[in-house]
Amino acid sequence: MRIEHVALYVNDLENTKKFFVKYLGAKSNDGYHNQKTGFCSYFLTFDDGARIEIMNIPEMADLPKKPARTGYSHIAFSVGSIEKVDELTA
Numbered sequence: 880m881r882i883e884h885v886a887l888y889v890n891d892l893e894n895t896k897k898f899f900v901k902y903l904g905a906k907s908n909d910g911y912h913n914q915k916t917g918f919c920s921y922f923l924t925f926d927d928g929a930r931i932e933i934m935n936i937p938e939m940a941d942l943p944k945k946p947a948r949t950g951y952s953h954i955a956f957s958v959g960s961i962e963k964v965d966e967l968t969a
Contacts, residue, residue, distance in 0.1 A: 883930065884922065884929075884930035884931060884932050885930075885931050885932070885954060886920075886931070886932040886933075886934060887931065887932070887933055887934065888934050888935065888936070888939060889933050889934070889935055890935070890939075890941060891935075892919055892920075892921065892933060892934070892935040895933050896921050896923065896933060899923045899931070899933070900923070902967050903925070903956055903958070904925065904926060905923035905924060905925055905931070906923070906924050906925075907921050907922070907923050907924075908921060908922045908924075916936065917936055917937040918934065918935075918936050919934070919935050919936075920932050920933060920934040920935070921933050931954075
């Protein structure tokens with residue numbers, strides 16, 4: 880068994896896609912847009928086969944979130960070294 884993908888709702892779909900592609904080397908599909916609901920998404924694939932789906936619905940509520948709560952916490956990415964992290968953040 881393996882996790883097929885993780886899905887995240889985001890506020891800015893295009894800039895989120897650009898971030899994952901530019902800084903983490905993801906490859907994006909052409910995207911999906913449901914004309915009736917306005918739902919849009921991209922599947923981002925990484926070299927090791929891991930995938931993230933980033934999604935957006937127009938006028939989606941962005942409610943305040945407490946750092947300590949049940950549910951999803953975070954995703955960790957490895958870029959190989961501390962030096963690479965420093966290079967990417969510069």
